[in-house]
Amino acid sequence: MSVDKATVAKIASLARIKMSDEELDRMAPELNNILTWVEQLGEVDVTGVEPMTAVIPNTLRLRDDVVDADPLTAGGKRDQVLSNAPAAEHGFFGVPKVIE
């Protein structure tokens, strides 16, 4: 299966990465090379094989159902949460206007 420039543009848009025409032109054959190469997996007989979900058998744990079970992620951390935000305003993350 090969991807054309329009498909790459569509994927880039799904991935929220802006790409110029030149970048799309460059990326399309690179992605095609990689995809053609990974397609050899199609020749493996996987009848009756379950897809792997956990590489090492492990039971997922539940934390105690109490308020602030982990003090590190409990409340009262607003300033720390915002400390690396490119535009924090009035105690919130600032974003461009989303409603006209």
Next chain:
Amino acid sequence: MANLTELGVAAIREGVAGGEFSAREVAEAFNANVAAAGELNAFIVTTPEKALEAADAVDADRAAGKPLGKMAGVPIGMKDLFATHGVQTTAASHILEGFKPEYESTVSANLWKAGAGMLGKLNLDQFAMGSSNETSYFGNVVSPWRRNDGGNAALAPGGSSGGSSAAVAARLAPAATGTDTGGSIRQPAAFTGITGIKPTYGRCSRWGVVAFASSLDQAGPMAHDVRDCAIMLEAMAGFDPKDATSLDMPVPEWEAGLNADMNGKRVGIPREYRMDGMDQDVVKSWEDGIAWMKDAGAEIVEISLPHTKYALPAYYIIAPAEASSNLARYDGVRYGLRDLPDGAGLQDMYAATRAEGFGDEVKRRILIGTYVLSAGFYDAYYTQAQKVRTLISHDFKNAFTECDVILAPTTPTASFPLGDKVDDPLAMYLNDVFSVPASLAGLPAMSVPAGLNGDGLPMGLQLIGNAFDEQGVLNAGLALEQRAGFTAKPDKWW
């Protein structure tokens, strides 16, 4: 007094504990080497004051007669993929430039608790995606090694933990942390003549490690020898409730358990790892390894890992798929870079920020991942790859009924010049052909220096063990190390 920067983890710890030299003297010596090695570009930021601060605390504890930790007095390099409180953490990406975490990763916190100090944050391939350390936003790391042809060609230190490998090989740090997703500890260790181990998936907490492919990412130590790796891995590992895939098992005493006697052990040689057109120096080093294993008392058995050929293509579906999902978090809102063109809305801001912040290789992998996970293609690519992954894991399970540990080369060739493979992503991916299968199966695997090739460059041998059997891997590694007698080091030119 010995030249302190020639010492490894065990020798420093013992010298400090015995009062032969102070932790501060050690930290000062390594800080000086770091400061003088700008040409290698191994560090993104240096933190000499952190190294001194930790050293002073160890010296004070010793003076007060308090017990010292496993890594007491050992200054280390920290791969810049581990979140360090108040110290810039970038994953070598522009999108995280300036990010100063409000928290400390579990692995780095464990190391500081054990008495280690931080020399600085080590350069790497951007988001750990690369095999030559050429995808960092902060420039290539240059290997301290050069070919013996008298040329000055700058060589790849391997990747993604290329800053870690270069720093240890150049004696800028006695040890460093690495992370391994498809070979990122073992391949750079092999390229630079040092030792590195990736433990069983789940041994080291992923909490606070910038995520690349969560089902594969695993931290581990990179150091001069097997014993140093055992010491440092003990300090790094341990159950962490903050990582859902952390192994809830006690950490074995790997250092105390070291034993190079291979009598009664079976060493498996996978026939599928013998590939057409293999580098003859690498083939020779593998044969040496087999002879050393026999000499140590092991029985050599031929084994088969029939799906080996499919490991790399499966990896290059699974890892980008997980990366495309993990890297969705970089949105220009909560942390890191924001690019807000005039009059842009929220969606435009996301797209502009990610275009500006991610490097080419990162974009390539996000696009591959997005494609293989998209509606209509998911089963053909992603589900198929996960089924193949199950088969690869079964191959290893079967093999470990016939052998205790597997011996193979770490990489298909020794290091190559920077720039040689950057224009051909596929050629670069093939570097990981021997390291990726163990990653897909979550198994412990180690690279130990085996010798120099015809160009005077290091080559590594890889040991792969059954799940949870780091001890078996370390012991076989020790048997190799004692027989390889690898003492070569790069001539200082930087």
